[in-house]
Amino acid sequence: MSKMTPRTLSGFMELLPGPQQQMERIMEVLRTTYSLYGFTPLDTPAIEAAEVLLAKGGGETEKQIYRFQKGDSDLALRFDLTVPLAKYVALHYADLSFPFRRYQIGKVYRGERAQRGRFREFYQADIDIIGDGKLSIINEAEIPAIIYKTFSTLGLKRFQIRVNNRKILNGFYEMLSLTERSGDIMRTVDKLDKIGAEKVGALLQEDCGLTAEQSGEILKFIAITGSNEEVLSALEGYAGRSEVFDQGLDELKTVVQYLGAFGVPAENFAVDLTIARGLDYYTGTVYETTLLDHPEIGSVCSGGRYDNLAEYYTDRQLPGAGISIGLTRLFYVLGEQKMLNPDLPTAPADVLILPMTEDLAPAIALATELRENGVRAQLHCEQKKFKQKISYADKLGIPYVIFLGEDEIAGGVVACKDMQSGEQTKLSPADTLARIQAGLAEKNRGPIILG
Amino acid sequence: MSKMTPRTLSGFMELLPGPQQQMERIMEVLRTTYSLYGFTPLDTPAIEAAEVLLAKGGGETEKQIYRFQKGDSDLALRFDLTVPLAKYVALHYADLSFPFRRYQIGKVYRGERAQRGRFREFYQADIDIIGDGKLSIINEAEIPAIIYKTFSTLGLKRFQIRVNNRKILNGFYEMLSLTERSGDIMRTVDKLDKIGAEKVGALLQEDCGLTAEQSGEILKFIAITGSNEEVLSALEGYAGRSEVFDQGLDELKTVVQYLGAFGVPAENFAVDLTIARGLDYYTGTVYETTLLDHPEIGSVCSGGRYDNLAEYYTDRQLPGAGISIGLTRLFYVLGEQKMLNPDLPTAPADVLILPMTEDLAPAIALATELRENGVRAQLHCEQKKFKQKISYADKLGIPYVIFLGEDEIAGGVVACKDMQSGEQTKLSPADTLARIQAGLAEKNRGPIILG
Numbered sequence: 001m002s003k004m005t006p007r008t009l010s011g012f013m014e015l016l017p018g019p020q021q022q023m024e025r026i027m028e029v030l031r032t033t034y035s036l037y038g039f040t041p042l043d044t045p046a047i048e049a050a051e052v053l054l055a056k057g058g059g060e061t062e063k064q065i066y067r068f069q070k071g072d073s074d075l076a077l078r079f080d081l082t083v084p085l086a087k088y089v090a091l092h093y094a095d096l097s098f099p100f101r102r103y104q105i106g107k108v109y110r111g112e113r114a115q116r117g118r119f120r121e122f123y124q125a126d127i128d129i130i131g132d133g134k135l136s137i138i139n140e141a142e143i144p145a146i147i148y149k150t151f152s153t154l155g156l157k158r159f160q161i162r163v164n165n166r167k168i169l170n171g172f173y174e175m176l177s178l179t180e181r182s183g184d185i186m187r188t189v190d191k192l193d194k195i196g197a198e199k200v201g202a203l204l205q206e207d208c209g210l211t212a213e214q215s216g217e218i219l220k221f222i223a224i225t226g227s228n229e230e231v232l233s234a235l236e237g238y239a240g241r242s243e244v245f246d247q248g249l250d251e252l253k254t255v256v257q258y259l260g261a262f263g264v265p266a267e268n269f270a271v272d273l274t275i276a277r278g279l280d281y282y283t284g285t286v287y288e289t290t291l292l293d294h295p296e297i298g299s300v301c302s303g304g305r306y307d308n309l310a311e312y313y314t315d316r317q318l319p320g321a322g323i324s325i326g327l328t329r330l331f332y333v334l335g336e337q338k339m340l341n342p343d344l345p346t347a348p349a350d351v352l353i354l355p356m357t358e359d360l361a362p363a364i365a366l367a368t369e370l371r372e373n374g375v376r377a378q379l380h381c382e383q384k385k386f387k388q389k390i391s392y393a394d395k396l397g398i399p400y401v402i403f404l405g406e407d408e409i410a411g412g413v414v415a416c417k418d419m420q421s422g423e424q425t426k427l428s429p430a431d432t433l434a435r436i437q438a439g440l441a442e443k444n445r446g447p448i449i450l451g
Numbered sequence: 452m453s454k455m456t457p458r459t460l461s462g463f464m465e466l467l468p469g470p471q472q473q474m475e476r477i478m479e480v481l482r483t484t485y486s487l488y489g490f491t492p493l494d495t496p497a498i499e500a501a502e503v504l505l506a507k508g509g510g511e512t513e514k515q516i517y518r519f520q521k522g523d524s525d526l527a528l529r530f531d532l533t534v535p536l537a538k539y540v541a542l543h544y545a546d547l548s549f550p551f552r553r554y555q556i557g558k559v560y561r562g563e564r565a566q567r568g569r570f571r572e573f574y575q576a577d578i579d580i581i582g583d584g585k586l587s588i589i590n591e592a593e594i595p596a597i598i599y600k601t602f603s604t605l606g607l608k609r610f611q612i613r614v615n616n617r618k619i620l621n622g623f624y625e626m627l628s629l630t631e632r633s634g635d636i637m638r639t640v641d642k643l644d645k646i647g648a649e650k651v652g653a654l655l656q657e658d659c660g661l662t663a664e665q666s667g668e669i670l671k672f673i674a675i676t677g678s679n680e681e682v683l684s685a686l687e688g689y690a691g692r693s694e695v696f697d698q699g700l701d702e703l704k705t706v707v708q709y710l711g712a713f714g715v716p717a718e719n720f721a722v723d724l725t726i727a728r729g730l731d732y733y734t735g736t737v738y739e740t741t742l743l744d745h746p747e748i749g750s751v752c753s754g755g756r757y758d759n760l761a762e763y764y765t766d767r768q769l770p771g772a773g774i775s776i777g778l779t780r781l782f783y784v785l786g787e788q789k790m791l792n793p794d795l796p797t798a799p800a801d802v803l804i805l806p807m808t809e810d811l812a813p814a815i816a817l818a819t820e821l822r823e824n825g826v827r828a829q830l831h832c833e834q835k836k837f838k839q840k841i842s843y844a845d846k847l848g849i850p851y852v853i854f855l856g857e858d859e860i861a862g863g864v865v866a867c868k869d870m871q872s873g874e875q876t877k878l879s880p881a882d883t884l885a886r887i888q889a890g891l892a893e894k895n896r897g898p899i900i901l902g
Contacts, residue, residue, distance in 0.1 A: 003763065003764055003765060003766065004502060004503060004506040004763055004764055005764070006503065006537075006538040006539075006541040006542040006761075006764040006765070007500065007503060007538075007542065008495075008496060008499070008538070008542065009496060009498060009499065009500060009524070009526070012496040012498065013496075014494075014495055014496060014539070015493075015494065016543060016546050016547075017491040017492075017493065017547070017553070020491065020492055020493055020494060021491065021492065023494070024492050035799075035827050036822040036825070036826075036827050036828070037822065037827075037828075037829070038799050038800035038803075038827055038828065038829030039799060040468040040471065040472065040798075040799035041468075041471055041472065041475050042466075042468065042471060043465075043466065043471060043474070044459075044465055045459060045460060045463040045464075045465060045572050046497065046558060046572065047460060047463065047517075047560070047571075047572060048459070048460065049458065049460060051455060052455060052457065052458060055455040066498075066519070066521055066526075067519075068517070068518075068519030068520075069519075070517055070562050071562070073460070075460070075517075086457075087457040087458075087459070088457075088465070090457040091457040091458065091459065092467060095467050096467075096468070097843055097846050097847050099831075099833060101799055101829065102468070102799075107497060109498075111521050111522070120498075121496050121497065121498060131833070134833065134834065135833070136832045136833050136834070138811060138815075138830060138832040139832075142815075142830065145819070149822070257812075258811060258812060258815055260812075261811070261812040261813075261815035261816045261819065262815055262819055263819040263823075310457075312454065312455055313454055313455055313456070313457040314454060314457070315454065347491075348486075348489050348490060348491035348552055348553075349489035352489075360589060360709060360712070361708075361709060361711075361712040362712075364589075364593075364709055364712035364713055365712045368596070368712065368713055368714040371487040371488065371600070372714075374487070375487075376486050376487050376488075376489055377487070377488070377489065378488070378489030378552065379589060379593065380550075381587045381589040381590075382550060382582070382585065382586070382587050383585065383587070392548055395548050396548050
């Protein structure tokens with residue numbers, strides 16, 4: 001028979017079992033953490049009617065979307081989790097209670113040009129809080145806490161949540177009578193990290209047509225840095241000149257004020273006036289999260305406050321606040337940077353049991369008992385040499401191997417080898433279980449992400 | 452602005468938050484249970500090259516598949532998890548250790564005619580054990596244990612794992628010189644439950660061209676029922692006439708022999724000679740699982756032993772054994788049958804905190820403390836009336852509501868209401884936490900599935 005050469009499409013992540021275990025651990029932390037803050041899991045279809053997904057229309061989205069016919073239906077794969085959420089909330093409005101807090105971890109699809117570290121199928125891990133008509137600023141103040149809890153639970157230490165408020169930016173541009181040009185200006189300011197302040201100033205004058213004075217004001221404004229108190233105090237200097245600005249400053253002060261009560265350490269948070277995010281979507285607090293030792297990666301968790309989630313589907317005003325982690329890309333980058341803790345077990349089992357007798361019943365009964373106590377046990381009953389079986393455990397990183405021969409069965413004991421230390425014990429099944437459980441707790445104790 | 456009417460495609464399950472929580476619970480049990488038996492999680496792409504997915508080609512599959520072009524690529528959505536597994540094992544053979552045990556819970560796509568309870572996007576939850584060249588019968592003996600553990604952990608009691616062996620069937624047809632016609636015969640026998648033995652006998656003669664004697668032999672054979680011992684003993688009567696039959700009988704005896712050690716109670720298991728499963732795929736033990744009170748649902752977990760997983764991709768002989776749960780359909784049916792325990796909490800949070808003071812810091816600090824102790828806490832700081840906030844908790848089924856006013860803060864206590872009993876306590880934060888944790892343990896104790 002002629003064979004089809006097996007292959008996986010480029011731009012599609014397909015992990016080997018070890019890395020997949022690391023990915024599963026991260027997902028489990030996300031699910032648990034999001035749940036702690038009262039977010040309920042949702043799972044919407046990956047396929048939607050194309051006209052529903054593209055209700056907003058236009059732009060990059062339409063070019064990248066996977067769209068196809070099936071029968072008479074014009075279908076498309078979701079390209080993010082926000083549009084399906086908007087559809088969900090508009091469609092099920094009557095069955096939901098607001099504020100509505102949901103998380104969703106799911107695959108989305110974008111037919112981007114394939115390149116290293118870019119994926120066409122990738123997980124997003126989103127949370128959103130949707131209000132009906134109104135939504136308290138406290139929700140925006142809580143989001144840094146969720147970001148902090150998520151990344152610190154993953155083990156990460158050196159990261160910073162950077163926060164700004166779009167009303168402050170909009171109010172500031174209003175003061176300079178530059179509201180109409182604020183989009184161009186923000187796109188230019190966004191290049192600050194890459195090209196420096198001087199070149200930004202030049203571009204503001206050349207490309208955006210600003211006066212030297214206006215450009216100077218902007219550079220002075222985005223140069224405001226320091227502790228949260230210092231930045232807020234500098235911003236107070238602009239107060240009273242724009243209602244929008246003053247409202248934004250109030251909001252930002254509320255966000256900063258409650259950080260401590262929300263458990264966010266000062267060193268993991270910074271007010272950063274250069275952050276703008278999506279130009280026409282976000283309207284209040286905006287968030288970015290950067291790894292301090294890897295600024296080149298960019299933001300690993302971003303989002304903000306928006307005023308109108310579902311405007312393409314309903315007349316209802318549904319403001320919200322949310323963040324998104326590009327999980328597949330984050331996982332890829334963490335792997336590249338050697339930041340995934342290699343010491344955590346990634347084996348499919350905690351114990352490999354090698355029966356050494358014709359009658360397998362005692363070995364099977366032992367496996368059953370271990371499983372009933374939460375230990376992941378695999379029986380190895382294949383016709384292989386003893387050495388091959390040990391090497392199997394070794395290759396997979398299975399931490400314990402149990403041998404069960406006539407002598408052990410007769411003596412009511414179990415021979416158990418710790419594959420890492422090489423130490424071998426002969427103990428009762430109960431004592432062996434206790435030893436394995438203690439050992440596993442130790443081996444599983446480390447952080448998932450290093451750094 | 453004109454609005455797009457939001458809709459979800461027919462044949463695509465989209466659950467409200469409460470049912471989604473029930474679904475998540477089931478998925479969590481599957482992940483945990485499969486892991487206990489040494490299966491490692493995999494997550495392959497939902498999109499593959501069409502020629503890879505269709506390497507086997509032909510039949511219903513090709514008609515139902517979602518296939519589309521993107522750029523120059525001929526793509527398709529996976530229609531099961533077995534073909535992607537075959538591709539995965541063939542592609543990554545050098546990086547895997549055998550026996551290779553993996554589980555995968557993922558969405559698959561089939562463009563079936565939409566009808567009630569039929570889904571075009573649905574979850575399958577599969578486990579497979581793949582050997583390299585050979586695979587011990589003990590793996591086939593272990594599978595009923597995994598099925599039993601899965602469903603009993605979900606809370607189900609009245610189910611039966613029905614097992615047969617294809618070699619017994621093939622050997623039996625060989626004895627009757629009916630090997631060539633065995634496909635037609637098995638398809639006819641498969642109607643036994645629906646049309647009864649007499650009509651099956653008539654069809655065997657009319658449609659399959661069997662003699663009255665041959666038809667009688669078959670009816671006599673499939674009428675063998677009783678305890679496992681009785682069935683095995685009746686089968687012994689056929690021994691010695693076909694090598695394949697004898698081998699199948701040996702395998703079946705091994706499967707039955709170790710049930711006890713694997714922890715499978717006799718009442719949840721039956722040898723059933725009428726079970727055949729996939730006609731050209733399975734080669735050894737085959738499994739079906741039926742709900743005793745709902746036989747009309749058909750099998751909720753099926754599978755078997757096969758000899759050649761990846762024959763379309765590789766010359767290597769990769770035998771395996773596996774089972775699959777059609778999770779979306781199962782969930783739908785359980786809902787229809789009112790078998791999902793309505794008493795388990797499905798709220799997004801365990802506690803709703805209502806701050807009654809201007810300064811929110813004490814309420815936020817309390818929420819932070821609860822979360823650090825694993826309690827899912829939501830702050831409700833919206834500008835709503837007290838009554839509306841209570842009704843919010845009530846509608847969502849949030850089991851506890853905490854009020855935190857000046858008096859409580861000054862007194863170092865927390866007012867906490869159990870929404871079910873109506874009982875309200877004023878205790879220290881630590882005692883409130885303990886009360887909530889004890890209450891949650893109680894509320895979460897019941898089975899997920901009833902029956």
